[in-house]
Amino acid sequence: MQAWLANPAVQAGIAPFIAAVVSVALLKRAGGYWAGAAVTAGFAVAVYLSTGFQFQPWTSTRKIVALTLGAAALGVLFDLYPYSRRWLPPLVFALGAAAVLWLVWPVLSRREGLDYWLLAAGAALYAGWCVAALESLRAKPQAMVSAALALGFGTGISALLGASALLGQWGIALGASVSALWLFTVFMRKLALGSQLALPAGLGAALIGCAACVYAKLPWYSLAILATVPLSAQLFWWPRLPRLAQIVISLFAALVPAALAAWFTFKETGAPPL
């Protein structure tokens, strides 16, 4: 059993997926946006199996765990908010930008001039955009879950190729967890998805991508390609299409830039060392 749980494929794929399936099965009965919390359950299982929960000293990977779990908690509050949420995308954009600046601060603090501003602005824009773009898909849950799935897998595989297997595992774990939600979205007519999915999935993937870029060897342009995932997920959004066709088309459209990002990373860095 221990050897099985120590297998990276189990830690990144199978275990988070199973945890997310069980979580959705339980949480969907609660109604509301609760099903989205399954992505946090899957991510937490992956973290527990790969490194465990340890937060001192603060390292980039520990910041990713803390911030993603924090985003999930914030997502619960936002989903419980009973009034209009039009102010949410700009707010989560700012929060995402602040989160990533804390993540890259050890490097940022050593840079000066143009290098400083390029890293600060680039990371802040990317993280803010990923979170806000997913959050703004609240009205299109099929597009949101497809974008989150593609963003997780795209980031994970790119990070894995970019010489950080741990970050790769966590990105793939996000994708695997969202896969469970995606399957439920296919078969359930009314599965509402909100901040409990958008915040941890969007921020988690963005932080993993930025960390792989700054602390490992992920090329920056892979992140630029991944940033188009939320847009491509709704590129072929025809309201008259059957729901099943809509969600499948949305997923394939979202997976195209995710696959491109992984491909360009592979061209730059080659296969990971095993």
Next chain:
Amino acid sequence: MKKMLIVAIFAAVPLPVFAAESFTIDPMHTYPHFSINHLGFSTMHGRFGKTTGTLTVDAAKKTGSVEVVIDAASVDTGFVKRDDHLRSPDFLNVVEFPEITYKSTKVVINDDKSAVVDGDLTIAGVTKPVRLDVKSMNCGINPMDPKKQIYVCGFDAETKIKRSDFGVKFALPAVGDEMRLVFEVEAIRN
């Protein structure tokens, strides 16, 4: 006048030197290296290419001190992709923690040229006490120096650590937890 006379006498008379001698580590002859089990199949070796530091030797008191600073990014296993992986947050996390340091807290030099060094090893921001066993400590004039002036001390030291103690837990237990660290150090007297 009397004070000046006293000062002149003390300046002129050589006093016996009991102070510890200080040395600067010679980066060209100092390569910390390590070995670790790989997936249960074999033992992988690697080394660090850039090391600086100082040491002091007090032969009379049979003690001294050592401070070593290793450039974590200089890790070299002979395969670039693996080195990149070792530099990543999975292992040494060199962008956030560019230095691996060892600072002695107690040194005991034995009569047979061996020594025991207790100190603090810092890897990836985590500091743990680590004991180094110095097998052979040798000091003398560098025979390659034409002026016969360069005085060198060198030693071979080794220890075993668990990387998980330093928070480096990636790929456990497939990639071994226990690491053998070897410090082969040469230092030139200042």
